[in-house]
Amino acid sequence: MSLRIDARAQLLSVAAAALALAFVSGCSTMSQVGGVVGQATGVMNADQAEALNKSALAIEKTFQDITPEQEYYIGRAVAATVLVTYKPFDREQANAYLNLIGQTAVQFSAKPETFGGYHFLLLETDEVNAFAAPGGLILVSRGMVRCCKTEDELAAVLAHEISHVDHQHGLKAIRKGRLTSALTTLGAAAGSSLAGGQLAEVTKAFEGSISDITSTMMNSGYSRTTEFEADKGAVVIMKKMGYNPAALVTMLERMQVQLKADNKGFGKTHPAPEVRIAELKKTIGTETQPEASPVRQERFQKSLGGV
Amino acid sequence: MKRQSKRWLGLGLIVMIGTTLVAGPVTMSVQVKSGQVLATPSFLGKVVTRVNYGDRLQVLEQQGDWSKVTLADGQGGWMHNSALSKKKIAMKAGSQDAQTGASGDELALAGKGFSSDVEADFKTKNRDVDFTWVDKMEKIKVPPESMQQFLKDGGIQPVEGGKR
Numbered sequence A: 001m002s003l004r005i006d007a008r009a010q011l012l013s014v015a016a017a018a019l020a021l022a023f024v025s026g027c028s029t030m031s032q033v034g035g036v037v038g039q040a041t042g043v044m045n046a047d048q049a050e051a052l053n054k055s056a057l058a059i060e061k062t063f064q065d066i067t068p069e070q071e072y073y074i075g076r077a078v079a080a081t082v083l084v085t086y087k088p089f090d091r092e093q094a095n096a097y098l099n100l101i102g103q104t105a106v107q108f109s110a111k112p113e114t115f116g117g118y119h120f121l122l123l124e125t126d127e128v129n130a131f132a133a134p135g136g137l138i139l140v141s142r143g144m145v146r147c148c149k150t151e152d153e154l155a156a157v158l159a160h161e162i163s164h165v166d167h168q169h170g171l172k173a174i175r176k177g178r179l180t181s182a183l184t185t186l187g188a189a190a191g192s193s194l195a196g197g198q199l200a201e202v203t204k205a206f207e208g209s210i211s212d213i214t215s216t217m218m219n220s221g222y223s224r225t226t227e228f229e230a231d232k233g234a235v236v237i238m239k240k241m242g243y244n245p246a247a248l249v250t251m252l253e254r255m256q257v258q259l260k261a262d263n264k265g266f267g268k269t270h271p272a273p274e275v276r277i278a279e280l281k282k283t284i285g286t287e288t289q290p291e292a293s294p295v296r297q298e299r300f301q302k303s304l305g306g307v
Numbered sequence B: 001m002k003r004q005s006k007r008w009l010g011l012g013l014i015v016m017i018g019t020t021l022v023a024g025p026v027t028m029s030v031q032v033k034s035g036q037v038l039a040t041p042s043f044l045g046k047v048v049t050r051v052n053y054g055d056r057l058q059v060l061e062q063q064g065d066w067s068k069v070t071l072a073d074g075q076g077g078w079m080h081n082s083a084l085s086k087k088k089i090a091m092k093a094g095s096q097d098a099q100t101g102a103s104g105d106e107l108a109l110a111g112k113g114f115s116s117d118v119e120a121d122f123k124t125k126n127r128d129v130d131f132t133w134v135d136k137m138e139k140i141k142v143p144p145e146s147m148q149q150f151l152k153d154g155g156i157q158p159v160e161g162g163k164r
């Protein structure tokens, strides 16, 4: 919950800064802090200091956390933005199967219930790529599916993405200063609906947050530690669900080969598969090859064979 | 917990002043759009009923990641803890709770912050961002029975019987 703590600390400092500004400009949105505005002395008396504290506390308490509902709206816009660059792969049976594995795997994660639930969609591109938008909208490329030869391996890919959502890695990519401006506006508007100018300001913070998340997911990538955390979480999900987590390793071995051709997608945003494998082996030990299952293989081929 | 104590007093129940221990069930809110109440503390359980965002319910006991709940209409079952919040969720901005200044520790304002209003504003300012497929993918919902069948057919045996 470092996000929450940071946000609180920043809210206090932003509130203080906003009040300091009010000293100079007489900014009307802060006029509810009686006795402060208009006294451009630069020195606060006890009443003024108390007023500042109260105001800062009010803001801090009202918006100390991103609610699941807000996470949901962030996730929707992140997914929609990714879909500007990557077109969906519109094949019903393939997407239904993807959701069957994915939504079942979600039940074995730490937080299976999100505001709008988890949903999965294939992307048209040959690039080896996958995106986990906050709240559980997960996009997986055809190129990524081709790294998987079994249902178990695809489950491993999805478990890694679910783990990103579970750990709120997307939200943590939002630049720290981003939310404070929006939250200050919201603090001033507590108890009423947003007026035009205020809405515009919150939308601006929203746009900024979406851009922070999508540029991280699509270009710069998360840190190695973050990716290792997602892999670890994937192993936990796989084990609880009843798949052999070694499928994540066999998938990564194939990905290593696929990625050689280009430096796009996971080649750009994720640690090299061999690095992830080395890290994974610390967690799962030396597991045997996942055993083949004719039923699983048949349904995998039937739904995704041509993808 | 002050607010809750007041409510209990109002109901004429005995409250030990100065203690935080309140006998009886704890009231919680549904923090997801649509939550499922199950017959057993596992996603393998049958769906008893569904509850909506902001609905208040009584939690009688907890078992691991699961809470045993009773709804206002008397129906009951199990919900995963990730669907529940201790906060009261005020469904409309400017409602009573918002005006009486309940703090963020106790209250979450539905539709505040990044909300459908903000999404609508975002859409008008970013015409190239199309939400059609986002709406479409959100409609893909796998019912619990299909998940069970999927596991069974594939010979996949979950550890500890499910959602844990």
Ligand SMILES: [Zn+2]
Pocket (backbone or CB within 6 Å): A160, A164, A227, A230, A270
């Ligand atoms: Zn990742």
